[in-house]
Amino acid sequence: MTVAPDDAQQGTLHYRAMRDIVDQMRDSVPGKLEITKEGIVHDMMAPGRPHELTTAQVSRRLEKVMPEEVLAHTGTPDVEDEPEGIMRHPDVMVIALTDMEGQGSFDPRTLIAAIEVVSRSNPDNDWVTKMRDYPLLGIPLYAIFDPRTGSGAVLSEIHPTPQGPRYATRKDFVYGEDVTIGEWTISTDGLPRYP
Structure with missing residues (x-):
């Protein structure tokens, strides 16, 4: 008698195999590796200066207006x-200090916001x-800063749809305007653009 794994078990095994691949490759390939429903995403280019400067400035501007117990975290x-x-x-994760404690990956439902450049x-x-993916993970706010166009968007209010949350x-x-992410408003003035 053969017992085949059910779809959930098969999905978990498939995910763990991809996770093992990402863990093995992380230090030996340039760029960023992530896992989506479609498989492994490899952004081959290491982020350039405008990307990293935008990430740092958005994080710093947020932390100036947020309470001390909340971080605009840019690390792992x-x-x-x-x-x-x-x-x-995410390039920037808005998260409470207490939710950063412990080991392993962050629970996405503890993020206050995810911010991408x-x-x-x-x-x-x-x-x-x-x-x-971010509403599927339960991240309540998603802010996008786009140095290609000097614009962005803040997305909120997760709701069910036939395609999922x-x-x-x-x-x-647009860059130059103030933007509100959650309870905090920051300037986008002077954020770099891609050449």
């Missing part, structure tokens, strides 16, 4: 939901797949 680890088969690494080499990763509200902005 990833956010991961094994049952959903998704592992992402659009990659020049793979903009659909930020504008399409993360726009789908999606953000119901989108507020677009």
